[in-house]
Amino acid sequence: MADTVLVYGHRVRQARTIRSSPIKPLAEMLGLTPSAWTALERSASTRMPVLRVRALALRLRFPQEFFTSPPAGLPVHRGSLLLRAKKSIKIAEIDALTTFAEMVQELWQVLSQHATHPPLRLPKNLLAGTTPEDAAALTRLALDLEEGEPIPHVTHAVERAGVPIVVADIGMPDAKHDAFSVWTGDFHDEPLIVARPVNSWERTRWSIAHELGHLVMHHGALPEAAEDEANRFANAFLFPAAALEMEWPTTVTLATLMPLKRRWQMSLSSLIMHGRHNQLLDEARATGLFKQLSARRDPVTHVTWRVQEPAWDELEPERPRLLAVMTERGMDERPSAELFSALTGGWSKDLMQEVVDGQRPAPVKAEAKRGLASEPVSNVVDFRRRA
Known part of the structure; x- marks a missing residue:
């Protein structure tokens, strides 16, 4: 038994899932069937040869002691x-x-x-x-x-x-x-x-x-x-x-929404959605503003405002x-x-x-x-x- 250590099944599962590693190649590496690997992950703990633990740790890029420490x-x-x-x-x-x-x-x-x-x-x-x-x-x-x-x-x-x-x-x-x-x-x-x-x-x-x-x-x-x-x-x-109703501009354009964006630190997109939900903006006008965001581009990055809005780098x-x-x-x-x-x-x-x-x-x-x-x-x- 000296050449084996106690390994915790949930630790094995944690290391595998966070690395997004499929079960089959890991099981083959340790000489296990996929069903045996699943049983290993579901077990509270099991004894495993030290060489297998070492290979597992190397493959999943975790220290060996992780697998031998009980999960919290x-x-x-x-x-x-x-x-x-x-x-x-x-x-x-x-x-x-x-x-x-x-x-x-x-x-x-x-x-x-x-x-x-x-x-x-x-x-x-x-x-x-x-x-x-x-x-x-x-x-x-x-x-x-x-x-x-x-x-x-x-x-x-x-x-x-x-x-x-x-x-x-x-x-x-x-x-x-x-x-x-x-x-x-x-x-x-x-x-x-x-x-x-x-x-x-x-x-x-x-x-x-x-x-x-x-x-x-x-x-x-x-x-x-x-x-x-x-x-x-x-x-x-x-x-x-x-506050939205008090500060909402009389004429709604992307330019008149910019002061609200800076003051309340919200995107133009969310302001448009917010105004539409609170009936400060009708559906047609909201759609038009979204189309403008998709059509305009940052002069430096050339990315559309729908992806990267103006003032994105001010804070x-x-x-x-x-x-x-x-x-x-x-x-x-x-x-x-x-x-x-x-x-x-x-x-x-x-x-x-x-x-x-x-x-x-x-x-x-x-x-x-x-x-x-x-x-x-x-x-x-x-x-x-x-x-």
Whole structure:
């Protein structure tokens, strides 16, 4: 038995799914049948020759100790993702996202042992029939956001409400999706938002608001109209209808919508949809504006405005920092792939590097860096190290 080690089946499945590796070639490499491989993944644990574990680790680009460390937390089932996938999307692509969520949740649980994080402050138990617009208003209230004013930093506002956000270059299965969200934890009471990095600040803000809508309204199975509801929530969360009606231009053109885009930090496309839904714009005029977005091109990049709107480069896309803050203030260390891998039983460093790269550095402590300008108080969450 000295030349064998105990391997955990779910760890094998996690490594395979996040690498999007088919079962058959992996099974053949280890001299197993596909059915035997499936049995391995479904087993709580099994003993495996050290040489096989070494070959498995090399093939999937994971450290050997990952497979011999017990998994933390409950699995995230593909049905838990608040993502309405098209029929053309492969199950393997969804499984890769669920495994990535498991990895982040494991990291979150470990960091929570070292530092406190903001308590969850999302509206709960919405009444049947609550509209997306009402849900957005309740959420703004829960997040202590000023009524009728733009949200300075959507990502930080959501993080201050206790929702961790990760920006990572993951393979989203649908080009139309920039993010996904999920309820994790033993009681499905721990939310998570994962977004891929894009160079459009308005798309980033809107995607986070869209996923926040899913978390608030869809704590369970997704209804048929889930995407439309999340779209409406995002628009109303970013730009409440009362303010929209007050500031809506008398003559609606792309030029007259630009001041609203800059003030409320929303795309022209979402403003058009928002105005149409609130009956400030008729269907024909909205269609005409969308055609103009498709016809006009950036003079430098030559990309149409429908793909890359004007002013896309005036602001930096928002990035989260909650995980970085918890790491630095709870462990007195800067986030790194090596640290995150060690904390979570050996998740591959290249995956953890994606998480690290998507985080903004934690705010510098005043007592450690005197003389440096501190960040606005509204963006800083007071953390303390856990005893």
